[in-house]
Amino acid sequence: MKKRTYNCGLDAAVDVVGGKWKALILWALHHEPLRFGELRRSVSGISEKMLIQQLREMETSGLVHREVYHQVPPKVEYSLTDFGRSLNTALIPLGEWGEEHMATIEAIPRD
Amino acid sequence: MKKRTYNCGLDAAVDVVGGKWKALILWALHHEPLRFGELRRSVSGISEKMLIQQLREMETSGLVHREVYHQVPPKVEYSLTDFGRSLNTALIPLGEWGEEHMATIEAIPRD
DNA sequence: TCAGGTACTTACCTTTTTGTATGTGAAGAG
DNA sequence: CTCTTCACATACAAAAAGGTAAGTACCTGA
Numbered sequence: 001m002k003k004r005t006y007n008c009g010l011d012a013a014v015d016v017v018g019g020k021w022k023a024l025i026l027w028a029l030h031h032e033p034l035r036f037g038e039l040r041r042s043v044s045g046i047s048e049k050m051l052i053q054q055l056r057e058m059e060t061s062g063l064v065h066r067e068v069y070h071q072v073p074p075k076v077e078y079s080l081t082d083f084g085r086s087l088n089t090a091l092i093p094l095g096e097w098g099e100e101h102m103a104t105i106e107a108i109p110r111d
Numbered sequence: 112m113k114k115r116t117y118n119c120g121l122d123a124a125v126d127v128v129g130g131k132w133k134a135l136i137l138w139a140l141h142h143e144p145l146r147f148g149e150l151r152r153s154v155s156g157i158s159e160k161m162l163i164q165q166l167r168e169m170e171t172s173g174l175v176h177r178e179v180y181h182q183v184p185p186k187v188e189y190s191l192t193d194f195g196r197s198l199n200t201a202l203i204p205l206g207e208w209g210e211e212h213m214a215t216i217e218a219i220p221r222d
Numbered sequence: 223t224c225a226g227g228t229a230c231t232t233a234c235c236t237t238t239t240t241g242t243a244t245g246t247g248a249a250g251a252g
Numbered sequence: 253c254t255c256t257t258c259a260c261a262t263a264c265a266a267a268a269a270g271g272t273a274a275g276t277a278c279c280t281g282a
Contacts, residue, residue: 005217007155009209010134010202012216016209018129020270023121036229044118047271052230061219072279073228083212090208091121097201098120098127101194105123106116108172131240147259158241163260183249184258 016061017087021046021054026080026088027095029064033079063087127172128198132157132165137191137199138206140175144190174198 006012017023021043028034028042040051055078058064063084069075080088098105117123128134132154139145139153151162166189169175174195180186191199209216 006209006213007135008138008206009211009213010138010206011209012213013205013209014134016216016219023125024118027119027121037227048230049232049272050270053270062215071228074230074278076229083215086212087208090204093201093204094124095119095121097198098117098122098124100120101197102117102120102123104173104194105127108127148257159260160242160262161240164240185248185260187259 013087013090016063017091019054021050022058022063023091025051025054025058026063026084026091029078029080029084030088033067033077036076036078039078058084124198124201127174128202130165132161133169134202136162136165136169137174137195137202140189140191140195141199144178144188147187147189150189169195 006015017026024043024046025039028039034042036051036055039055040046040048043051055064055066059066061083062081065079065081067077067079069077117126128137135154135157136150139150145153147162147166150166151157151159154162166175166177170177172194173192176190176192178188178190180188
C-alpha cells in the first residue's frame with residue numbers, strides 16, 4: 001500500500017488486498033475466527049513474520065479485528081470485520097474464475 | 112508469476128492479474144482495442160518499459176492478443192481475448208467494491 | 223530441568239518488482 | 253536538416269516485498 005489516489009476502484013481494491021498473502025488470510029478467516037497459531041497452520045507456507053505483518057496491515061485497513069484474551073497462555077483471535085467480509089464477497093467471482101481456469105493458468109510458461 | 116501449483120482459485124487468479132499494472136491494462140482494453148501509444152496515454156503513469164513488459168506477459172498468459180500491421184509508421188493493436196474478457200468480468204465486483212469504499216481506502220494510514 | 227506451546231519482535235539478507243534513461247530505425251512534418 | 257512519432261529494447265539503479273533465523277517472556281507437562 002503506497003498510493004493515495006486511484007484511477008479506478010479496482011486499483012484501490014488491489015492496493016488493499018494485494019501481495020502474496022492477504023487474500024489467502026482473508027479466505028482462511030472466512031468461516032470462523034482463528035488464533036495466530038491456527039492461522040499460521042492454515043495458511044501453508046507463511047512465516048510468522050509475514051503473517052503478523054499482513055495481519056497488522058489488514059487491521060489498520062479495517063479488514064480484520066484483533067481480540068486479545070488476557071490469559072495464560074496468551075490467546076489472540078483474528079476475525080473478519082463487515083468490511084473484510086464485503087471484500088471477501090467481492091473476491092468470490094475472481095476465485096471462481098481462477099478455479100475454472102486453473103489448468104490453463106498452470107500451463108502458462110514461466111520464465 | 113512464479114508458481115505452478117495453487118491452493119485456491121484466487122491464488123491462481125492473482126498470479127495472472129497481479130502486480131501494479133495488469134488490471135489497469137485490462138480495464139483500458141475493455142472497451143476497444145488500443146495501439147501501444149494509445150495504451151501508454153490511457154494508463155496514466157506507466158512507463159514504456161513496464162507497459163511492454165506487462166503486455167508480453169499478458170500475451171503469453173493468453174489474456175491479450177497482439178496484432179501487427181505491417182505499415183509505415185508501424186501499427187500494433189492490442190485487444191482482449193475471450194479469456195481476457197472473462198477475467199475482466201470476474202474483476203467487476205472487485206472494482207465496484209473498490210469504487211464503493213474508495214474514500215475509506217484512501218483514508219487508511221500508510222506506513 | 224528441559225522441551226514445547228503461546229504470540230509475537232528484531233536484525234539481516236535475498237529476490238522481485240518497478241523506475242529512469244538512453245538507443246534504434248524508418249518516415250513524415252516543418 | 254532537425255524534430256517528432258511509431259513501437260519497442262536494453263542497461264542500470266532504486267525500491268519494495270519476501271524469507272531466515274534468532275530472541276523474548278511466560279507457563280505447562282514430563
